[in-house]
Structures are given as C-alpha cells and as structure tokens.
Amino acid sequence: MRDEHRELRELLGAFALGHLDPPERDRVRAHLDGCASCRAELAELVPLGRRLSAVDPDALDETPTPPPGLGEAVLARIAAEERRVVPLRRRTAVRHRVALGAAVAGVAAAGAVVGWVARPVPDPVPLEPVAVQAVASDVEARADLVPHTWGVEVRLTGTGFDAGEVYRVAVTADDGREVPAGEFLGVGPQPMRCNLNSSVLRADAVAFEVVDAEGDVVARSEF
Ligand SMILES: [Zn+2]
Structure with a gap:
C-alpha cells in the first residue's frame, strides 16, 4: 500500500x-x-x-522575462521585513538588520561584479627588464622592453640626465641599423620616466643607446 x-x-x-x-x-x-x-x-x-x-x-514567449517592477517589489519586501524585525529584542533586531543590509549589499556587489567582468580587460603588458650601463658618471638608469606588433617600446627610468638637455634614444637592430626611438629632456636629479618607441621589432632589436646633445653616449643597454 x-x-x-x-x-x-x-x-x-x-x-x-x-x-x-x-x-x-x-x-x-x-x-x-x-x-x-x-x-x-x-x-x-x-x-x-x-x-x-x-x-x-x-x-508563450520563448524567453520569459520577469514582470516589470519585480526588483523594486523584492526590495520593498526586504524593507518591510526589516521594519517588522526592529521591534524584536534589540540585539536580534540589529543582527537581522546587519544580515539584511549585507544581503542587499551583496546583491548590489554581484551586479557591479557582473558589470566589471563584462568589460573587456586589457592584457597585462609583458615587461622585459634590461640592464642599463651608465657611461656618464651621474646617470643611473634601468629599462623595460615591451614588444609590440609595430616595434619595441623602451620604458626608461633614471636620474642624473642634465636638466634641460635634450637626449636622443636609438634602438640598434641586429643588422646594425640605429633606429631613432625618440628624445627626452633631462630633469637632473629628479626621477624621470619616459616611454620611447622604435619601429625595430623586439626579435630584431639588440641594444639601445642614450646620446646627449653633443652626440656622446651617456647610457647603453645590450639585450
Ligand atoms: Zn495515496
């Protein structure tokens, strides 16, 4: 049975x-x-x-959609529940209110996270640190290389480039060409950071040089 x-x-x-x-x-x-x-x-x-x-x-719709106003109705129910809970013993009421607040905040955060995840996130830039030898006595520098489809980028950080002086940077290709990557103004003892772009692809680049206004090499890096 x-x-x-x-x-x-x-x-x-x-x-x-x-x-x-x-x-x-x-x-x-x-x-x-x-x-x-x-x-x-x-x-x-x-x-x-x-x-x-x-x-x-x-x-019937193929994809049912929630009725308009459902979200507000749910929030109104939560608010009504919260008001109903408050007259209870104080500690319980506070705990309920905290829990409800956390729940509502969680829903809001979930929405924010969905929005954030949906945005395209750029790939982290692959940095390749390279040592820089200072030729001029007061220059201290280091650099990171960034490979691009259009060439190599040199991110140069350093101090001791004479304030107001123009420095030129050139990337050396494996066939011996010296290709300009840009120039910058020295700022003396202040830390300086600048990005220099060259049309030499990373695979073909073997070195770069920093040259002062007189044409003297003040720093050099060989990869
Ligand atoms: Zn039965």
Missing part, C-alpha cells in the same frame, strides 16, 4: 491533466478511493491542470 501510494502519487499530475493511459488511470482511481492524502493532493492539482490546459503554448 505504501509503495503503491508513493508510485501513484507521482502520477497524480499526469492524471489531473488526463495524460495517463486507461490502465494507469484505473489504478490511480482505485488508489484514490482508499487514500485521503492523495485525494487532497489531487484536489489541489485539478484547478492547476485546468489553468495549464487553457494556456496556448504558441502564445
């Missing part, structure tokens, strides 16, 4: 919709005569079955 009850109870939905074949239908009917619990369940299912059979499947 109990096994039959469990098995037939799962068929009640199909029974209410008239989807059972005649032998199954007869078994359910026979069981319903002796089982008040299943009769009660069926009484709840029948109106639902009637409403379902009245639905025109062609009239």
Whole structure:
C-alpha cells in the first residue's frame, strides 16, 4: 500500500491533466478511493491542470522575462521585513538588520561584479627588464622592453640626465641599423620616466643607446 501510494502519487499530475493511459488511470482511481492524502493532493492539482490546459503554448514567449517592477517589489519586501524585525529584542533586531543590509549589499556587489567582468580587460603588458650601463658618471638608469606588433617600446627610468638637455634614444637592430626611438629632456636629479618607441621589432632589436646633445653616449643597454 505504501509503495503503491508513493508510485501513484507521482502520477497524480499526469492524471489531473488526463495524460495517463486507461490502465494507469484505473489504478490511480482505485488508489484514490482508499487514500485521503492523495485525494487532497489531487484536489489541489485539478484547478492547476485546468489553468495549464487553457494556456496556448504558441502564445508563450520563448524567453520569459520577469514582470516589470519585480526588483523594486523584492526590495520593498526586504524593507518591510526589516521594519517588522526592529521591534524584536534589540540585539536580534540589529543582527537581522546587519544580515539584511549585507544581503542587499551583496546583491548590489554581484551586479557591479557582473558589470566589471563584462568589460573587456586589457592584457597585462609583458615587461622585459634590461640592464642599463651608465657611461656618464651621474646617470643611473634601468629599462623595460615591451614588444609590440609595430616595434619595441623602451620604458626608461633614471636620474642624473642634465636638466634641460635634450637626449636622443636609438634602438640598434641586429643588422646594425640605429633606429631613432625618440628624445627626452633631462630633469637632473629628479626621477624621470619616459616611454620611447622604435619601429625595430623586439626579435630584431639588440641594444639601445642614450646620446646627449653633443652626440656622446651617456647610457647603453645590450639585450
Ligand atoms: Zn495515496
């Protein structure tokens, strides 16, 4: 009887919709005569079955959207719940309010994170540190190379380039060409950082030089 009850109870939905074949239908009917619990369940299912059979499947949206205002309704319910909780013992009320606040903040944060993840994130720049030998006594410098599709970028950091003096940077290619990568003004003892761009591809670049206004090399790096 109990096994039959469990098995037939799962068929009640199909029974209410008239989807059972005649032998199954007869078994359910026979069981319903002796089982008040299943009769009660069926009484709840029948109106639902009637409403379902009245639905025109062609009239349904393929992607159901939540009704407008659902978000506000949920927040209003949370706020109402919060007001209802406040008159309880104070510590409990505070704890509930903190939990509700955290829940609401969590929902907001989840929204923010989704927005953040959806934005395209640029690839981190692959930096290749290279040593720089200072030829001029007060120059201290180091550099990172950044390979690009259009050539190599030299990110030069240093101090001791004479304030106001123009320095030129050239990248040396493996075939011996010296290709200009740009120029910068020295700022003396202040830390200086500048980005210099050369059309020599990283794979073809073997060195760069920093040359002062007189044409003397003040710093050099060989990769
Ligand atoms: Zn039953």
